[in-house]
Amino acid sequence: MNLSLGQFQDAFVEALYQRPAPALASLTGQAGFAVYRNTVLSGCVEALRANFPSIETLVGPGWMHEVTCAYAQQTPPEDPRLIHYGAAFPDFLQALQASHDLPYLAEVARLDEYWCEAFSAxxxxxxxxxxxxxxxxxxxxxxxxxxxxxxxxxxxxxxxxxxxxxxxxxxxxxxxxxxxxxxxxxxxxxxxxxxxxxxxxxxxxxxxxxxxxxxxxxxxxxxxxxxxxxxxxxxxxxxxxxxxxxxxxxx
Structure with a gap:
């Protein structure tokens, strides 16, 4: 299948975040791609940990790692300035309230997000x-x-x-x-x-x-x-x- 540059880029991003990208099967099946994918996801997770330190304090590093991995796979960064990454993270936590039973968690995350916005504005x-x-x-x-x-x-x-x-x-x-x-x-x-x-x-x-x-x-x-x-x-x-x-x- 011949892909345009835009189609290739879209499929590449899908593959990076562990979503189906059948057009790139020959590439994503290589061992080196898994290393690259893990590096990208690790960078997203570390950015979220840095942007939402209050949340990690409240839930602990184990649960924080799990939830940030899930968020990163679902919502990749749209801005290379990673201090802006995670604008939808408070809403993501709100949707997960049944799994953490902390009704205030999304509100605390919103303040972490406001701190990032105020700092970088x-x-x-x-x-x-x-x-x-x-x-x-x-x-x-x-x-x-x-x-x-x-x-x-x-x-x-x-x-x-x-x-x-x-x-x-x-x-x-x-x-x-x-x-x-x-x-x-x-x-x-x-x-x-x-x-x-x-x-x-x-x-x-x-x-x-x-x-x-x-x-x-x-x-x-x-x-x-x-x-x-x-x-x-x-x-x-x-x-x-x-x-x-x-x-x-x-x-």
């Missing part, structure tokens, strides 16, 4: 407190705060996903006094690395509204509707310190 300009000096309350209300490309956040209900992620990633013991409640998380990347902090539900609502293009006035109202006791001044100070926003814009 474009470093766009950030808003500083000094830029807000001299603005009236009316000016601020009309302004729009856009989260930076390197900022990720999410509210996780009903598990303390952020606390589980933090202690797993940093190798800390789990405190028996830690309450088992819903949590939010903020991750922000800059030239110094990735910072992270817990977020209340109102803060996550505020960031969602900002990302959706709402004005500061509307975003703050939505946040307070979701969490009436939210200290908005404190929240804004924390978000500015985390370099969460691009410079203020006006519609």
């Amino acid at each position: 474009e470093q766009d300009p950030c808003l500083s407190l000094a830029e807000l000096a001299g603005m009236t309350a009316s000016d601020l209300a009309r302004g729009h705060l856009t989260p930076r490309c390197s900022v990720r956040w999410q509210w996780f209900d009903p598990h303390p996903a952020y606390s589980l992620w933090r202690v797993s990633r940093e190798g800390l013991p789990w405190s028996p006094e830690q309450p088992w409640v819903a949590e939010g998380a903020l991750l922000s990347g800059d030239s110094d690395g990735v910072s992270h902090q817990p977020l209340e539900i109102g803060a996550c609502t505020f960031l969602d509204a900002c990302a959706a293009g709402h004005s500061l006035q509307v975003a703050s109202q939505l946040a307070l509707q979701r969490q009436p006791d939210l200290d908005f001044s404190d929240l804004l100070g924390r978000l500015l310190q985390a370099k969460a926003f691009r410079p203020l814009t006006f519609a």
